[in-house]
Amino acid sequence: MSDPETAAAKTTPLTGLHRELGARMAPFAGYDMPIQYAGGIIEEHLHTRGAASLFDVSHMGQLVIRGDDRALALEALVPGDIAGLAPGRMRYTMLTDEAGGILDDLIVTNVGGYLFVVANAACKEADIAHIRAALPGGCVLEELDRGLVALQGPKAALALAALVPGADALPFMTAAPFEIDGVRLAVTRSGYTGEDGFEISIPSGETERIARMLLDLPEVEPAGLGARDTLRLEAGLCLYGQDIDRTTTPVEAGLAWTIGKRRRSEGGFPGAGIILDQIASGPPRRRVGIRPDGRAPARAHTTVREVGGEAIGEITSGGFGPSVGGPVAMGYVAAGASDVDRPVEVVVRDRPLPARIAKLPFVPHRYFKGRGG
């Protein structure tokens, strides 16, 4: 199969390792990425929920913002509370536009002397230009050329502690520097699977060596983007470009929880008028879980309608949930029809199939909130 995208695809520090491990590679956001390894998506998904998996997420943008006014400068672009982020803490937020739409979703970490931002691969070039254009004179943004891996699963902490003593004590959504074998790592307790886990930023030239050390741990197997997608879908987490984009607001997407009290009262971010109004009066539509009754998956762009009636919305992500053991989906429906357990129909290949509005996540989150807290 000749794919013009493959010829020009960018690589990550782990591309060679993926090939050695027998990964099936495909272009994703301009990168040649592993979709799955020999065991397949379901096996990798279940291993992540049962033990620990290593994902290459080096395609994602790793940005650093420096300068005295960095937090307030970024707050002009996002509704999250960045100024109130203590050193070593991180937060999920999004770049919004004047219409209240979402330009990208980000994880922002206050490393201490600077902000560390992880952005989506497909958006990072636009994000960099967008943020740079808004930074005041004393602030600079640079893109780091580093590898990024995610170690995810209930045994991730046990596994990582064998190499990085103390990393297992980090609570969810915190960050700290560590060292393995003389290599400085930026470790965060975070992820995109709903499981406990870590994301580890590594100097490019050392990424493969560290990844091999992680893969040598008895609990850890490699997993590809296929499993990453089924895991995040079951965990009810949004994929930018599918579940959120310029046409969706954070409130419609169920992400108002990322907007703290101070930002709600002060505003001062793009689209604040619309977003704060939707928080106060309710959005016209809401992102919900959708659970088809049968076995047929209902995928993105499937129409959701009232039983025997009018269309009320559309699925934005859908497929098979290996831990659920059946089809799962999420999408937007009219706010008045978004109550959990409401019977609806999903129109798959022109046939209406019974489904229900479901609570998200489909699989409970199992984040590590810290010891003795």
Place this chain on the structure above:
Amino acid sequence: MAELRYSEEHEWVRVEGDIAVIGISDYAQDQLGDVVFVELPEPGRAVAKGEEAAVVESVKAASEVYAPVSGEVVEVNEPLADDPGLVNREPTAGGWFMKVRMADPGEVEALLDEAAYDSFVSGL
């Protein structure tokens, strides 16, 4: 067991009298990955060669399965409803999709034999 003939759309056919047993090739199931759902035609439906006759869904995507010969669907593989993974485990045996009473058995002759299909696949 009778030999298999293949289409370039990766269906296989095994002829049993005037019946064509139809499934998807080992190459196809491997490319699809874990199969999670199979939608089969109603028995009694007439299908034309090249017409979409079934749908196979993997974790990643839905793919059409085309009738490699024309005729009437006389039986479908009911166990696939509860165990779609049969398509991965036994693509050319227990993972068959449907049986078609052929309108023109000569159509099978136009399909690839095993060696030709293998050579076709190795060029993909």
